[in-house]
Amino acid sequence: METDHLGPDYRAETIPLGRDAEGELVATLVERADNPPSGPAVLYVHGFVDYFFHPHVADFYRDRGFAFYAVDLRRSGRSLRPGQTPYFMSSIEEYYPELEQAVRRIRARHEKLVINAHSTGALAAAVWADSVRGRGLIHGMFLNSPFLALNAPPLTRAVGRVFSPLLGKLSPKMRVPVPLSGVNAISLHKDHHGEWDFSLDWKPVTGLPVHMGWLGGVVKAQAKVRRGLRIDVPILAAASTASYKEPGWSPQAQRADAVLDADVIAALAPRLGPDVTVVRIPDGMHDLALSGEAARTRLFKELGEWLDERF
Numbered sequence: 001m002e003t004d005h006l007g008p009d010y011r012a013e014t015i016p017l018g019r020d021a022e023g024e025l026v027a028t029l030v031e032r033a034d035n036p037p038s039g040p041a042v043l044y045v046h047g048f049v050d051y052f053f054h055p056h057v058a059d060f061y062r063d064r065g066f067a068f069y070a071v072d073l074r075r076s077g078r079s080l081r082p083g084q085t086p087y088f089m090s091s092i093e094e095y096y097p098e099l100e101q102a103v104r105r106i107r108a109r110h111e112k113l114v115i116n117a118h119s120t121g122a123l124a125a126a127v128w129a130d131s132v133r134g135r136g137l138i139h140g141m142f143l144n145s146p147f148l149a150l151n152a153p154p155l156t157r158a159v160g161r162v163f164s165p166l167l168g169k170l171s172p173k174m175r176v177p178v179p180l181s182g183v184n185a186i187s188l189h190k191d192h193h194g195e196w197d198f199s200l201d202w203k204p205v206t207g208l209p210v211h212m213g214w215l216g217g218v219v220k221a222q223a224k225v226r227r228g229l230r231i232d233v234p235i236l237a238a239a240s241t242a243s244y245k246e247p248g249w250s251p252q253a254q255r256a257d258a259v260l261d262a263d264v265i266a267a268l269a270p271r272l273g274p275d276v277t278v279v280r281i282p283d284g285m286h287d288l289a290l291s292g293e294a295a296r297t298r299l300f301k302e303l304g305e306w307l308d309e310r311f
Contacts, residue, residue, distance in 0.1 A: 005078075006055060009033050015101050017074055022085065027071055027098035028078040029105060032058055035067035040139075040311060041110035043102055044070035047119030047147070047287070048087055049180065049208050051077020053198040057116070057289050060300055064307060067110055071102045073121070077202045090172050090213035092221035095124045096131070103137050112311065114140040118287055119259070120218065122146035126272055127221050130229040140310055142303060143237045144288050147218065148225050148268040151243075151260045172213025180207035183249050184258040184286050193249065196290055231273035236306045238299060239265040240284035240291075255295075259286040277306060 004010035010030055017025040030052055035041075042061045044052055052070035061068045072078040073095055076087055089095065106113055115138055117125035122143040129138060185205040188194035192205060242256035243263065256262070262280070269278045279302045285291040288299045 004030050006030075006053070009055070010058075012078060013105075014079075015098060017097055022081075023083055024081055025074050026079050026081065027074055027102065029102050030070040030072070030078070032062060032068045034062065035069075036065070038110060039065060039067065040112040040114065041067040041069060041106050042114045042116050043106060044068070045099070045115060045117035045121035045125050046070070046072065046076065047121045048214075049185075049203055050118070050121070050287075051199070051202050053196070053203075054289060060303075061116075064304065066114070067106075069102065069106055071098060073098055073124075077199075080202065085173065085211070086208055088173075088211055088214055089217050090169075091217045092124045092127055094217070096128050099125065099128045100132075100137075107137060112139045114138070114142065114307070114311070116142045116144070117146070118144040118289075120147045123148065123218065123221050123225070126229060126231065127224055129231045129233070130224070130273075133230060133232040138233055140233050140307075141231065141235045142306070143235060143269070143272075145239055145257060145260060145262070145284075145286050146237060146265060146269065147222075147260060149222055149261070149264045150219070151264075169213075169216060172211060172216070174212040176210040176212060176215055178210075180210055181247070181258070182206050183244065183246075183253050186249055187253045187258060187285065188287075188290055193251075193254065194290075225268060225271055228271045229273055233273075233275070234306075234310050235269075235272055235276045236279065236303065237265070237269035237272065237276055238279045238281055238284075238288055238302065239263075239269075240286070240288065240295075241280045241282045254285060254292060255283040257284065257286045 001011045004012040013029045015027040058068040186192040239262040240257040244253045244256040244258040283295040
């Protein structure tokens with residue numbers, strides 16, 4: 001364990017995952033230094049072009065008696081190594097080893113575990129949780145704007161579902177011609193329009209290239225959601241009440257989901273399992289926990305009530 005770059009309140013452990021053509025693969029498990037040795041715990045899983053930089057989320061859980069942990073997945077944030085393609089994967093299942101190792105480390109100390117996952121991390125956590133149902137590894141999930149479908153018109157989504165897995169297999173490092181918008185990131189960072197401080201090396205406001213292998217992996221995981229999962233723990237799925245569709249930035253981008261279609265998230269979330277609660281957050285951004293103060297307050301109220309009811 002080493003002191004994390006967030007400061008002495010956090011520690012970080014490197015989890016080795018072997019090697020591939022780009023070199024050493026690792027994940028990073030971050031934990032609060034003041035975690036209790038037992039009792040319930042939460043594991044935070046980040047999204048695409050993202051990593052854990054949310055101490056206020058950790059504070060929320062610690063104030064409720066939960067030990068707090070976060071994992072930076074392979075090639076992401078703290079786990080990115082020189083020469084690697086940032087955030088690349090070609091199958092959501094590539095994330096299973098670090099999710100399982102992080103969960104096993106936490107469950108060795110804590111009786112119950114809740115997953116708190118965002119966007120692509122929420123998609124990965126959901127399909128992983130479905131694959132381990134019946135094993136008692138986790139006890140609940142909070143999914144923050146889960147990436148359950150491509151943000152595109154229905155016809156474009158249908159075409160993408162057909163061709164992106166094939167192109168991802170044939171040419172995984174081929175770049176998707178539509179670049180990732182930077183609207184969400186510039187709405188967040190304190191040097192632009194936002195209030196948050198994060199590494200622009202790990203989460204650049206200009207975004208990063210989207211590769212066909214990554215897109216194919218996402219689409220295949222989303223197909224599992226459309227067919228229906230049977231996750232056997234309670235799930236709270238949260239989405240904004242609005243989506244931002246404009247190509248450039250405006251103040252409204254800070255009062256809506258500027259990455260995904262929030263209505264589609266809400267419509268698909270019940271397919272995750274038999275016990276899903278869906279909440280909509282007015283003025284919520286894509287990462288609801290980074291929304292404006294009123295939306296954050298509403299989110300944490302809904303999450304707190306759900307935790308009180310279930311745990």
